[in-house]
Amino acid sequence: MRLPSRAARALALAALPLALAACGSSGSSGQSGDAKSSAAPSKDPNAGLLTGAQLKKALAPASFFHPGFAVDPSAARDSGDTYAPPSTAPAAKPDCAKLDGTGWIGITGVTGVSFAQNDYVNKNTSEDIGQEIDAYRGTTAADVLKAVEKTAGACHGFTDSQTHSRVKVTGRAVSGLGDGAYTLTLTDPAWENGTTLIAARSGTDVVSVLSTDGHDNGAATARKLAERLVGALHSTS
Structure with a gap:
């Protein structure tokens, strides 16, 4: 404030x-x-929202991940004990290439007031698993989930900057996960395995994960991780 x-x-x-x-x-x-x-006292718009330090504790620990995965220190960050001014203006035209990376939830153009994230990488297989939790004011978390669904409609594909091949993007709603969830699947003939992205809402928080782990486009690991994060948020509320 x-x-x-x-x-x-x-x-x-x-x-x-x-x-x-x-x-x-x-x-x-x-x-x-x-x-x-x-003279009514001013209301704190961040009252009841978790800080980045609290969200960090809800992230899955190293013991959750398969042997061979280790945290990437350069991708581990959080907003600490302070809150940042939010942005609630969705991007007019999403940059679809942002889907192919951790922190992909930023493609919506809507930012929260606090966050925590990290990334686990298997150096032997180059498989990647990313996790992030963002806290939003009011009903913005629900708007973020809608924006993810709209992104799926706007981003049917994009060009991979490394392989210069065409990435196909498909999306669908997910049932039984938090207060609503949506998943995106990225596939490319030039890749050994595809990528699964899941965004799930839990109250005023949005969990977003990325997985290339396994031979199912990372789908099973992404779902398991999203469930783990939603459950951790429920236990902190």
Whole structure:
């Protein structure tokens, strides 16, 4: 929440004696009391939302992942104990290539007020598993899930920058996962395995995962990880 500037506070303090003098000259102490009672305290828009430090504790630990996977330190980050100003303006035209990477939920153009994320990589197979949790104000989390579905409609495919081949994107709603979920599957003839992305809402939080693990386009691992994160959020609420 933005605090008033020093100048604004100084003007407010300077005006206070004048305001008190005006109340005294009116000879009515009741008016002063009414004025005080009518001033409602400001509401914290982030009240009840988890911080990045709290969301970090809900991420799946190293023991969750198969042997051979290790966390990538460069991709592990969170927003700590502070909140950031949100952005609720969806991108007019999504950059579909962003789907092929961790942090892909940012393609919606809607950002939360706190987050935590990390990425586990198998150096022997180059398989990748990413996890992220973002907290949003009000009903924005539900809007994010709708934006993911719209992205699937707008991004039928894109060109892989490394192989220069065409990536096909398909999407569908997922049942029985959180308060609603949507999955995207990326496939490319030039890849050994495809990629599964899942976004799932749990109250005001959105879980987003990426998986290339396994021979099913990463689908089973992505579902298992999303379920693990949603369950962890339920236990913290």
